[in-house]
Amino acid sequence: MRKPIIAGNWKMYKTASEAKQFVEQVSGLVPDASKMDSVICAPSLFLPQLVVSAENSPLRIGAQTMHEAVEGAFTGEISPVQLADIGVDYVIIGHSERRQYFNETDDSVNKKVHAAFEHGLTPIVCVGETLAQRQDGNTGSVVEKQVAHALNGLSGQQVEKLVLAYEPIWAIGTGKTATAEDANEVCGIIRGKVADLYSEQTADQLRIQYGGSVKPSNIEELLGMQHIDGALVGGASLEAESFLQLLEAGN
Numbered sequence: 001m002r003k004p005i006i007a008g009n010w011k012m013y014k015t016a017s018e019a020k021q022f023v024e025q026v027s028g029l030v031p032d033a034s035k036m037d038s039v040i041c042a043p044s045l046f047l048p049q050l051v052v053s054a055e056n057s058p059l060r061i062g063a064q065t066m067h068e069a070v071e072g073a074f075t076g077e078i079s080p081v082q083l084a085d086i087g088v089d090y091v092i093i094g095h096s097e098r099r100q101y102f103n104e105t106d107d108s109v110n111k112k113v114h115a116a117f118e119h120g121l122t123p124i125v126c127v128g129e130t131l132a133q134r135q136d137g138n139t140g141s142v143v144e145k146q147v148a149h150a151l152n153g154l155s156g157q158q159v160e161k162l163v164l165a166y167e168p169i170w171a172i173g174t175g176k177t178a179t180a181e182d183a184n185e186v187c188g189i190i191r192g193k194v195a196d197l198y199s200e201q202t203a204d205q206l207r208i209q210y211g212g213s214v215k216p217s218n219i220e221e222l223l224g225m226q227h228i229d230g231a232l233v234g235g236a237s238l239e240a241e242s243f244l245q246l247l248e249a250g251n
């Protein structure tokens with residue numbers, strides 16, 4: 001049995017006081033970590049404060065990106081060591097917005113995944129196709145290639161610990177959700193690829209989230225699917241009430 005994982009991705013939203021208020025509001029209401037993992041990936045600026053606010057709660061805090069180097073002359077960047085040092089547990093790697101606007105490639109995603117593991121962070125690795133790739137019938141080959149690149153050089157044990165997020169780009173922030181069947185089919189393709197690259201056992205352990213306009217009204221159907229073990233959620237994670245409804249569905 002794979003433990004569900006629901007992660008909110010706040011992107012570049014909220015002020016520090018709004019972020020603190022949200023975490024204080026939900027902290028006491030988050031399901032026990034033995035039942036499911038609940039994560040908020042916040043803007044870097046708020047991470048130290050949110051780690052403290054969530055200290056006595058099962059809620060875990062994640063970053064939305066990081067640099068792969070331990071330290072160095074990389075103005076504006078944040079390193080895995082810095083994130084781990086303040087108590088961050090998760091980091092989103094290769095979100096399509098990072099790939100599209102900040103030149104992240106399969107290669108840099110792979111380096112970051114290795115760096116995350118080296119410093120005790122759990123990567124949430126995003127893959128997904130564009131609308132054109134889907135319409136051309138290339139969804140499977142696109143995500144298989146992204147997965148193979150992202151995991152290159154990792155051990156089976158590491159793959160069992162990471163989280164893969166299947167996020168069709170055309171469904172992110174658009175209100176268009178993939179049907180539960182389509183999302184499940186692609187998550188199954190991802191699991192099959194991991195079985196080919198590693199083993200059935202590793203593929204069985206791997207948790208795969210779906211992301212793309214997930215909301216309280218559609219999460220139950222998505223989580224009911226064989227290969228979908230959770231959700232990576234943008235818009236619907238911004239309000240405490242709807243975030244708690246998402247967690248309830250996963251619990």
Ligand code: PEP
Nearest residue numbers: 172173211212213234235
């Ligand atoms: C995301 O940010 O990863 C995402 C899936 O956003 P939304 O839920 O708003 O589509």
